[in-house]
Amino acid sequence: MTKTRQLLSLLAVAASSVSLLAVQAGVAQDSPIDDLTPVTDEMLNNPPDGDWLMWRRTYNGWGYSPLDEINKDNVGDLELAWAWGMSPGGRSQETPLVHDGILYLQNSSHLIQALDGATGELIWEYEYELPDEVNPNGERSKAIYDDKLIIATRDAHLIALDAKTGQLIWDKTVANYEHGFAFSSGPIVANGVVVQGMTGCSNAQPGGCFFTGHDVDTGEELWRVHTIARGDTPEGNSWNGLPLESRYGASAWITGSYDPEQNLIFAGVGQPYPWNVEIAGLTPPSSDPNVTNEALYTNSTLAIDVTTGELEWYHQYLETDSLDLDYAYERILVDLPFNGEMRQQVVTTGKIGIIESLDRTTGEWLWAQETAPQNVVLSIDPDTGEKEINPEVIPVIGETTFNCPADPGSKAWQATAYSPRTETLYLPTVEFCSNTTVNPLDPGEIYTGGGLQTFARVPHPDGDGNIGQVRAINLVDQSEVWQYRQYAPVTSATLPTGGGLVFVGSLDRKFMAFDDETGEKLWESGPLSNSLESFPISYEAGGKQYVAVVANWASGLGRLASLTPDIRLPSDNPATLYVFALPD
Numbered sequence: 001m002t003k004t005r006q007l008l009s010l011l012a013v014a015a016s017s018v019s020l021l022a023v024q025a026g027v028a029q030d031s032p033i034d035d036l037t038p039v040t041d042e043m044l045n046n047p048p049d050g051d052w053l054m055w056r057r058t059y060n061g062w063g064y065s066p067l068d069e070i071n072k073d074n075v076g077d078l079e080l081a082w083a084w085g086m087s088p089g090g091r092s093q094e095t096p097l098v099h100d101g102i103l104y105l106q107n108s109s110h111l112i113q114a115l116d117g118a119t120g121e122l123i124w125e126y127e128y129e130l131p132d133e134v135n136p137n138g139e140r141s142k143a144i145y146d147d148k149l150i151i152a153t154r155d156a157h158l159i160a161l162d163a164k165t166g167q168l169i170w171d172k173t174v175a176n177y178e179h180g181f182a183f184s185s186g187p188i189v190a191n192g193v194v195v196q197g198m199t200g201c202s203n204a205q206p207g208g209c210f211f212t213g214h215d216v217d218t219g220e221e222l223w224r225v226h227t228i229a230r231g232d233t234p235e236g237n238s239w240n241g242l243p244l245e246s247r248y249g250a251s252a253w254i255t256g257s258y259d260p261e262q263n264l265i266f267a268g269v270g271q272p273y274p275w276n277v278e279i280a281g282l283t284p285p286s287s288d289p290n291v292t293n294e295a296l297y298t299n300s301t302l303a304i305d306v307t308t309g310e311l312e313w314y315h316q317y318l319e320t321d322s323l324d325l326d327y328a329y330e331r332i333l334v335d336l337p338f339n340g341e342m343r344q345q346v347v348t349t350g351k352i353g354i355i356e357s358l359d360r361t362t363g364e365w366l367w368a369q370e371t372a373p374q375n376v377v378l379s380i381d382p383d384t385g386e387k388e389i390n391p392e393v394i395p396v397i398g399e400t401t402f403n404c405p406a407d408p409g410s411k412a413w414q415a416t417a418y419s420p421r422t423e424t425l426y427l428p429t430v431e432f433c434s435n436t437t438v439n440p441l442d443p444g445e446i447y448t449g450g451g452l453q454t455f456a457r458v459p460h461p462d463g464d465g466n467i468g469q470v471r472a473i474n475l476v477d478q479s480e481v482w483q484y485r486q487y488a489p490v491t492s493a494t495l496p497t498g499g500g501l502v503f504v505g506s507l508d509r510k511f512m513a514f515d516d517e518t519g520e521k522l523w524e525s526g527p528l529s530n531s532l533e534s535f536p537i538s539y540e541a542g543g544k545q546y547v548a549v550v551a552n553w554a555s556g557l558g559r560l561a562s563l564t565p566d567i568r569l570p571s572d573n574p575a576t577l578y579v580f581a582l583p584d
Contacts, residue, residue, distance in 0.1 A: 032116055032541075033123050034489070036100050036164050038146045044189065045260055049498075050540025052098045054188055054255075055141035056415065057537070060333040061257035063417030064496050066539035070582060071499030075513050075523045078580050081546060082120035082268035086575035087111055089451055090136040091412065092552040094534050096577065097102065097144055099163070101541035103548070104149055105577060110135035110139040112151060113467045114166060117541030120579065129153055131278035134177060140413070140535065141186035141255050143194065145216055152183035152195055158196060158219055172219030174198065174212060176428040180205045180449065184380045188265070190306045192216055192260040197252025201227075204449040208250040211267060211302070213309050223309025225267045227252055229296040235314075240293035241286045243489055248280070249273035250298045253414065257346070259360060264312060265304045266333070266346045271326040275451040276438045282320050299327045300360060301346060305446060307319050313363035317350055318387065322394050323376060323436070324407040324451055325351040330415045331416075336423065336476055338366050347475065349416055351409025352376055352431055355473060356385060369478040371471050372429045373460060376403055395453055397438045406434035406455040408559055415535060419496035422516050424481055426494040426502050428470040431460045432563055457562055467563055470494065470504055472519060482519030488567055491557045495536040503547060505532025507560065507584035508567050511549055511578070529576040533557050548579045 024173040039053060047053045049066045056063040070078060080356035086092060090108030097104040103117040110128040115121065130136060134155045143150040148160040148169060153179035160169040174196065175181035180203025187196040194214040201209040208228030212221050229235035239247050242349035249272040256267025272295045277283045299318040304311055305480045317327040327350035334345050338357070346360040353372035358365055365385035370377075378388040393403035404410075416427045434455040441447060459467065468490035501522070502514045509531055513523040535552035552575040561567065 004228070023112065023407055025487055030173060031123055031165055032100070033102050033114060036102060039099060040146075041192070044145070045264060045368075049136045050098075051100070052096070052537045052539050053144055054097070055095050055186065055535070056257070056330060057340065057419070058328075059155060059190070059258040061330050062332060062420070063330075063415055063535075064419050066498040067538050067540060067545045068498035069364070069425055070497065070501065070547065072515055072522060074582060075499070075501055077267065077582055078392065078513070078547070079583055080522050081335045081579045081581040084115060084120055084577040086550070086577060087136070088554070088572055088574050089136065092138040092534065092550055092575045093140045093180070094550040095141045096548055096550070097142055098537065098541070099144055103194065103539070104142065106138050106151060108552075108575065109136045110138070110153060112149070112161060112166065117539060117546065118544065119167065126161055126166040128153055128159060128532060131177065137570035139183060141301065143187045143189045144181055145162060145189040146339045150189065150216075152186040154182050156181040156183060156198070156200070158187065158194065158214060161493055166240070166562055170219045172214065172221070174221070180240060180538045183187065183255050185255045188255050189216060190265060191260070191263055193306050194219075195306060197255070197267060199251040199253055201249055201251045202403055202449055202451070204248060205250065206245040206449055208247060209252050211252055211304060213306065225302065225309055225311055226302055227297050232424040235296045235561050237290055238292045238294045238296040240282045241288060241291050246281060250525050251328070253328040254330060257333050258306070258428070259333055262361065263306050266303055266331040266361070267304065268331065268348060269297050269302060270328040271321045271324055274447060274450065275324050276397070276452055277320055278397055279320045279438070279441060279447070279452055294323070299350070301327070301331060301348065303363065315358050315363050317385070318352075318500065323403055324453070325376065325409060327351075329411075329413060332416065332418050332425070333360060334475060346467060347425065349411045349427060351405065351411060353405070353410035355425065355478070364486045367478060367553070369473060371427060371473065372405065372431050372469070374404050374410065375460065395436050395438050397440045400435050400437045402433060403436055404433035404434055404460060405430075406457065407451070408557055412557060413535070414491060414557065415493035416474065417494040417496050421496070421498065422481070423474060423502065424516070425473045426496055426516075427473065428490040428492065428494055428504055429471055430467050430560060431463050432457050432462050432467060432560065433471065446452070457560065459563060467560070468506055470502065470514065470519070473515070481517070484514060484519050484521065488564060489560045490558065492532045494537040495538060495547070503536050503549070505534070505536065505549055507531045507564065509569070511536070525580070525584050528578055529570070529574045531558065544581060546579050546581045548577060551576045551578060
């Protein structure tokens with residue numbers, strides 16, 4: 001980016017910050033929002049190319065934009081179109097939504113804004129007031145349906161705003177935030193039902209977390225699926241004999257994907273707490289033959305009927321997890337051949353960096369492919385997916401173990417994305433290891449929350465110094481197509497487009513575009529205001545294609561900064577929405 005463009009960026013941020021003072025701004029005359037159309041089920045099933053209507057744009061979770069105005073031939077001309085200063089501080093792993101050229105943005109402070117996607121002009125804003133004791137952290141996503149923008153909050157509410165005016169339509173308390181419950185990602189609307197996952201179950205909340213389904217018109221709860229199994233069933237007896245009130249964790253961190261043909265949501269569940277299996281009571285194994293210690297449904301995919309809330313099937317990827325290596329992230333739905341037969345698959349990648357596929361009609365395990373180097377899994381059964389865990393990496397009280405990777409994972413919450421152009425999955429990954437130490441409870445001390453382990457992160461001993469990568473894996477034969485490596489950790493989700501590009505951002509404040517077939521870097525921004533730890537999108541407004549990304553640090557992957565202390569970031573943690581386009 002030239003010095004002129006950098007100056008324009010700073011001026012745009014300064015100007016937009018002033019507009020934050022206008023709370024509940026009225027809808028201007030002749031505003032583009034006047035022509036906003038209701039979002040229908042048909043739109044969500046088959047969205048207009050220029051819209052971004054949900055977290056990963058489409059129900060199948062691809063994170064792919066079919067827009068091709070910006071392509072391999074002209075991406076080198078990409079420049080800043082406008083920028084918008086957001087609430088500083090807090091976390092903002094933000095995914096803007098766009099419908100009919102209107103961009104909807106949630107700040108970490110829970111200031112919700114509607115902007116003209118072509119110009120960046122503020123149309124309206126609504127501020128949800130968090131309790132003083134709740135940290136101002138944003139959500140990863142939101143939903144839009146009919147005339148409603150549906151927002152999850154950090155104090156465990158769901159709210160619906162009028163998408164045209166920003167006026168509150170309904171406010172539903174889902175759980176008591178004073179017990180630690182919170183939302184970290186927003187809902188998905190499927191078959192007219194708002195589906196939302198609950199988090200905060202690392203705060204010693206007994207019995208774990210849950211998914212809920214809600215009436216889209218009122219917020220009324222329709223059903224609830226618990227993420228920690230209970231009752232006298234094989235699943236309920238998988239917690240080593242622990243009573244329900246001593247089972248912790250299993251947060252539903254991330255929005256799921258939806259298969260309209262089956263009417264099923266596929267969503268991930270996080271790890272058990274505390275991480276150390278001795279303190280958690282998951283070892284030594286019970287002598288009761290009817291009791292196991294897999295700790296279901298942690299580290300699993302759940303297939304939930306949207307209408308009834310029935311759990312149709314589940315698959316657990318990593319049982320008795322002791323290293324915070326959850327499988328809670330995006331689920332990508334693809335119909336591709338496997339062993340010569342077309343299969344309806346659900347694909348996900350856990351923190352270990354292993355891509356795994358299931359048949360989404362039955363839950364049958366199909367295949368796995370390792371990416372980033374790791375020493376946790378020694379082998380994977382090719383028929384069942386069952387993993388043999390390296391006993392040397394399991395943390396033990398009084399000892400320090402060495403494991404690759406650890407929290408926050410070689411592949412964390414920053415989402416992978418799939419391009420139908422290339423039948424390829426694009427992964428943002430990092431390579432590192434950890435010296436891991438257990439922090440035991442004192443005699444008589446009661447568990448009150450947290451993982452109770454310290455991860456001292458270090459570079460991989462066999463690495464080349466390039467901590468960040470973008471990997472391209474073909475999902476038909478699971479081969480690696482290309483790999484890009486750099487020193488700075490790669491910290492945003494990937495965004496493939498119909499123009500043959502893959503966009504991604506990194507810790508060193510850079511936004512990049514790659515050739516989707518070769519991995520050649522075709523464009524790179526200058527340093528932006530902060531690290532890029534969010535979900536880039538592409539959309540159309542006024543007949544023009546734009547690419548947008550939020551710059552914000554302190555969003556979880558900032559923990560990797562200890563590996564690159566020479567990459568300096570602003571101490572006041574600014575947040576900025578950057579929007580790029582080709583010159584007119």
